[in-house]
Amino acid sequence: MSRTDEGPLDRPIVVENLRYAYGGRVIHDGLSFSVERGRIVGLLGKNGVGKTTLIKLLMGFLAPLSGACRVLGEPSHALPAQAKRRIGLVFEGHLAYDFLSIEATERFLSPWYPRWRREVFHDFMDRLGLPPQHLIRNMSEGQRSQVVLAAVLAQDPDLLILDDYTMGLDAGYRRLFLDHLVHHARAGNKTVFVTSHVVQDMERLVDDVILLRRGSPAYLGPLNHFMRDFRRFRLVAPDADLRAGGTLHTVEREADGTWSIYAFHSAEAVGATLRGAGIDPAHLSEVPMTLEDAFVGYTGSY
Numbered sequence: 376m377s378r379t380d381e382g383p384l385d386r387p388i389v390v391e392n393l394r395y396a397y398g399g400r401v402i403h404d405g406l407s408f409s410v411e412r413g414r415i416v417g418l419l420g421k422n423g424v425g426k427t428t429l430i431k432l433l434m435g436f437l438a439p440l441s442g443a444c445r446v447l448g449e450p451s452h453a454l455p456a457q458a459k460r461r462i463g464l465v466f467e468g469h470l471a472y473d474f475l476s477i478e479a480t481e482r483f484l485s486p487w488y489p490r491w492r493r494e495v496f497h498d499f500m501d502r503l504g505l506p507p508q509h510l511i512r513n514m515s516e517g518q519r520s521q522v523v524l525a526a527v528l529a530q531d532p533d534l535l536i537l538d539d540y541t542m543g544l545d546a547g548y549r550r551l552f553l554d555h556l557v558h559h560a561r562a563g564n565k566t567v568f569v570t571s572h573v574v575q576d577m578e579r580l581v582d583d584v585i586l587l588r589r590g591s592p593a594y595l596g597p598l599n600h601f602m603r604d605f606r607r608f609r610l611v612a613p614d615a616d617l618r619a620g621g622t623l624h625t626v627e628r629e630a631d632g633t634w635s636i637y638a639f640h641s642a643e644a645v646g647a648t649l650r651g652a653g654i655d656p657a658h659l660s661e662v663p664m665t666l667e668d669a670f671v672g673y674t675g676s677y
């Protein structure tokens with residue numbers, strides 16, 4: 376399909392040269408990316424890097440200082456009601472109407488959403504084992520999160536935006552929800568944009584990652600490309616004074632005195648950089664990584 380044939384749903388999120396700051400504190404500067412329809416995209420980054428701010432910008436709660444965010448083809452700070460109805464948002468994990476019961480929540484929400492899927496909401500609620508008259512405010516944090524997630528899936532949204540959906544959820548429910556989320560996305564060619572600090576979940580869930588790192592351009596690409604291209608090496612060189620730069624994306628001194636080197640390059644290229652810095656790469660070896668290792672390596676530890 377050529378670009379001119381694309382409708383707004385083919386790239387439900389487009390961010391172009393976005394700049395945002397709170398007062399003098401710049402959070403996003405020159406951020407550009409787009410999300411393709413049908414993809415599950417994970418937004419990852421350390422605490423405070425600007426994930427929630429980005430979601431607030433996408434939902435129009437904040438307006439860009441410059442650049443643009445388009446969601447379902449519309450400027451995010453002027454989203455019309457019919458676009459909002461096609462977006463399922465889980466934000467700060469809570470229902471505003473906690474004085475409602477489970478059944479009243481469904482009665483209240485369902486008329487707003489033309490594709491409301493009653494059976495999805497009830498399937499999730501049956502698992503709670505609570506009577507339909509049970510009030511949301513008398514639920515545990517995890518149970519409330521379950522109501523929020525059931526309600527958002529029942530909306531059958533074209534675009535689902537989840538800001539840290541894990542609040543209070545136990546591991547079993549998290550897994551159940553993720554399975555439903557994947558089914559929702561795959562069966563209906565729906566798009567999911569999700570942040571989470573549970574990086575293991577992201578490893579199972581997402582197709583693409585956006586990695587935010589303060590002061591650097593964001594990384595955007597398929598998760599399997601990131602895991603293929605980003606590598607970790609161990610270097611035994613106790614006397615070396617190693618710094619990031621050249622092919623070395625990040626370097627960390629480990630507790631046992633060895634070095635961890637993270638790079639988007641081969642062992643040969645990293646070895647050449649080390650030699651250039653006067654360090655013998657004889658004891659350099661590649662170490663396998665999980666996504667969590669790669670995340671820490673990419674963003675740097677504290």
Ligand SMILES: Nc1ncnc2c1ncn2[C@@H]1O[C@H](COP(=O)(O)OP(=O)(O)OP(=O)(O)O)[C@@H](O)[C@H]1O
Nearest residue numbers: 397398400402420421422423424425426427428429
């Ligand atoms: N209303 C605000 N006024 C001023 N600074 C703010 C405001 N909201 C957030 N910030 C700051 O902006 C930065 C980004 O915050 P944001 O909540 O977007 O980060 P995050 O990546 O979602 O973090 P976390 O992983 O901890 O949820 C932080 O340094 C935060 O302190």
